[in-house]
Amino acid sequence: MFNxxxxxxxxxxxxxxxxxxxxxxxxxxxxxxKPNFVIDRIDQYYKEENANIHRGVHTLSQVSTENYxxxxxxxxxxxxxxxxxEIIFTKGTTDGINLVAHSFGALMSLGDEILISEMExxxxxxxxxxxAEAKGLVLRYIPMTTSGELxxxxxxxxxxxxxxxxxxxxxxxxxxxxxxxxxxxELAHSKNAKVLIDGAQSLQHIQVDVQALDCDFLVFSxxxxxxxxxxxxxxxxxxxxxxxxPYQGGGDMIKxxxxxxTTFNSxxxxxxxxxxxxxxxxxxxxxxxxxxxxxLNEIEVYERSLLQYITAExxxxxxxxxxxxAEEKCSTVSFLIGEFHPYDIGTLLNQQGIAVRxxxxxxxxxxxxxxxxxxxxxxxxxxxxxxxxDLFIQALNKAIKMLS
Ligand SMILES: *Cc1c(COP(=O)(O)O)cnc(C)c1O
Numbered sequence: 338m339f340n341x342x343x344x345x346x347x348x349x350x351x352x353x354x355x356x357x358x359x360x361x362x363x364x365x366x367x368x369x370x371k372p373n374f375v376i377d378r379i380d381q382y383y384k385e386e387n388a389n390i391h392r393g394v395h396t397l398s399q400v401s402t403e404n405y406x407x408x409x410x411x412x413x414x415x416x417x418x419x420x421x422x423e424i425i426f427t428k429g430t431t432d433g434i435n436l437v438a439h440s441f442g443a444l445m446s447l448g449d450e451i452l453i454s455e456m457e458x459x460x461x462x463x464x465x466x467x468x469a470e471a472k473g474l475v476l477r478y479i480p481m482t483t484s485g486e487l488x489x490x491x492x493x494x495x496x497x498x499x500x501x502x503x504x505x506x507x508x509x510x511x512x513x514x515x516x517x518x519x520x521x522x523e524l525a526h527s528k529n530a531k532v533l534i535d536g537a538q539s540l541q542h543i544q545v546d547v548q549a550l551d552c553d554f555l556v557f558s559x560x561x562x563x564x565x566x567x568x569x570x571x572x573x574x575x576x577x578x579x580x581x582x583p584y585q586g587g588g589d590m591i592k593x594x595x596x597x598x599t600t601f602n603s604x605x606x607x608x609x610x611x612x613x614x615x616x617x618x619x620x621x622x623x624x625x626x627x628x629x630x631x632x633l634n635e636i637e638v639y640e641r642s643l644l645q646y647i648t649a650e651x652x653x654x655x656x657x658x659x660x661x662x663a664e665e666k667c668s669t670v671s672f673l674i675g676e677f678h679p680y681d682i683g684t685l686l687n688q689q690g691i692a693v694r695x696x697x698x699x700x701x702x703x704x705x706x707x708x709x710x711x712x713x714x715x716x717x718x719x720x721x722x723x724x725x726x727d728l729f730i731q732a733l734n735k736a737i738k739m740l741s
Contacts, residue, residue: 339635344720347372351720358690361725361732366510366669366716367694368560369541371624375563378623382616390615391589391606405615408622409605412570415625416555417546420575422604426618429569430537431460433556434504436571436608437533438464440581441502441554447473450499452530454479454487454516455706456509459699461535465504475499481706485512485661492524500530507545508538511698511714512661513644513669515543522552531577537561541718542640542667544633547572559617564624568617571608578604585610636719640668643717643726650730654737660703660712668721671698671712674733677740679713685736691729 345351348370353360362370382404388397390405406421413421427433445451451465455478469476477495480488496503503525508515522532533554539545541562547555554577559568573581583590583601587610592600601607647670651657656675673679683695696711697704704711715729 339632339639339719341639341720341722344631345722347374348720349373349376355690359728361691361721361728363715363717363721363725363729364692364694365541365561365718365721366538366698366714368566369563369718370720371563371565372627374627375565375620375623379565379616379620382619387616389612401615401619404619404622405613408619408625411622411625411629415629416570416572417548418572419548423572423575423578425571425573425578425605425608426613426621427556427569427571428567428614429558429560430458430535430556431558433554433569433571434460434533434535435464436584437504437554437556437573438468440584440608441531441577442468442472443582444580445472445474445501448475448499449501450475450477450497452477452479452496452500452503452505452525454505455481455702456485456487456512456514456700457504457506457702458510458535458537459701461504461506462702479505481703484663485509485514485703486663487514487516496525496528496530498528500525500528502531502533504533504535506535506538508542508667509661509700509703510538510669510716511671511700511703511712512663513666513671513716514661514663515539515665515667517665518552519550522550526551538667538669540628543637553577559621559624562624563628564621565614565617567614568621570621575604578608583607583610587611631719640717640719643719643721643723644668644670646723647715647717647726647729650726651733654730654733660707660709668717669714670716671714673709673712674737677737679711681740682713682733682736685739686729686732689728689732689735691732693729 350370386401388401390402409424413424482488525532531553534552536555536557555572560566590610658673660671679695694714
C-alpha cells in the first residue's frame with residue numbers, strides 16, 4: 338500500500354515548524370514542494386556538470402547536453418509521446434500557451450474561431466483574447482454549471498466548422514473539476530478543430546497519455562509537479578509543430594544565418610531560442626523520473642480518500658458553502674464560511690502554520706459566475722495526510738471563533 342510517511346521524508350520542507358505549529362501545506366495548486374531527488378539533482382548539476390548545451394566540443398558541454406536531452410526523453414516517455422522532439426521545453430504553462438497562441442495563431446485568419454471555457458485560468462484566456470483582437474478571430478466559451486462542470490448543452494453550436502482550436506483545462510485549479518477532455522477531443526476532431534489541453538493541474542494527480550487522448554497540444558508547468566519554477570513543457574504533434582512558424586528568434590533555433598536570411602532548425606530546437614533553463618530542465622526530468630517510480634493508481638486512490646475526508650469534515654462547519662461539487666474531482670476544495678472574508682480566514686490559518694490560498698486563483702470569471710470575490714482553497718497533494726486535515730479543521734474552527 339501507499340506509504341505516505343516515507344514519501345513525506347523525501348520532502349525536507351514538510352518537517353518545517355512555525356513556532357509550535359508544524360507546516361500544513363495545502364497550497365499545492367499554486368506550487369508543489371520538491372523532493373530531495375530533485376533538489377540533489379540540481380545541486381549535482383551545478384557542482385559537476387554546468388556548461389552550456391548544444392554548443393561545445395568540450396566534455397562538460399557534452400555531458401550537460403546529454404543530460405538535458407535525456408530529460409526530454411524521460412518526459413516524452415512519461416507522456417507517451419510518439420517522438421522525443423514533440424517535447425518542447427518552455428518556462429511553464431503560461432509560456433506554452435503563449436507559444437501556441439503566437440505560432441499556431443499565425444496560421445489562423447479573419448473569422449476563424451477559438452473555443453475555451455468559463456473555468457479557464459487567466460493564462461488560458463488572455464493570450465486568446467489578445468490573438469482574437471489582433472487577427473479578427475471569434476473567441477467563444479463553454480459556460481459552467483453551478484456544480485462547476487462544463488455546460489455542454491450548446492456544444493454543437495459552440496464547436497462548429499469555423500472552430501480552429503479548442504483550448505481547455507484538464508482540471509480546474511480553483512474548483513478541482515476534472516473535465517471530460519477525451520470526449521471533447523473526439524468531438525473537436527470530428528469538426529476538424531485542434532485541441533490544446535492545459536495540463537497544469539493534471540499530471541500531479543492523474544496519468545496522462547497524449548497518444549491515447551489524441552490531443553494536439555498539451556502544456557504544463559514543472560513547478561506544480563515537484564520540479565523547479567521556470568520550467569514547463571509544450572507537447573505538440575510533430576506534423577503540427579512542423580507547420581507552425583517559430584515563436585522567438587535567436588540562438589539554437591537556427592540552421593544558418595546570413596545578414597539577409599535565416600533558415601530554421603528542426604524540432605524541437607526551432608521552438609527553443611536562446612540558452613534554456615538547463616538545470617531546471619534536468620530538474621524537471623528528475624521530478625518525472627521520481628514520479629514514475631510511484632504507483633500512480635495508488636496515488637489516485639489515496640488522494641480520493643483525502644478529498645472525501647476533507648469534504649466530510651468541512652461539511653460539519655456551520656455556514657460553509659462549497660464551490661465546485663463536480664462528480665469527477667481532484668483533491669482540491671474551494672469554499673466560503675458565512676460572511677467571513679476569505680483573506681481573514683487565510684490570515685488566521687497562516688498564524689497556525691496552515692498554508693492555503695485565498696482569492697480568485699487567477700480565475701476571475703469563475704468568481705463572477707458565483708458572484709463572490711474569491712474563495713478559500715485547500716489543494717492537497719499525496720504527501721498530505723488525514724492528521725493534517727484534522728489540524729486544518731481545528732485551526733479553521735479557531736479562526737471562525739476569533740472572527741465571530
Ligand atoms: C498554474 C496554472 C496555470 C499557469 O501556470 P504558470 O506556471 O503560472 O505558467 C495555468 N492553468 C492552470 C490550470 C493552472 O493551475
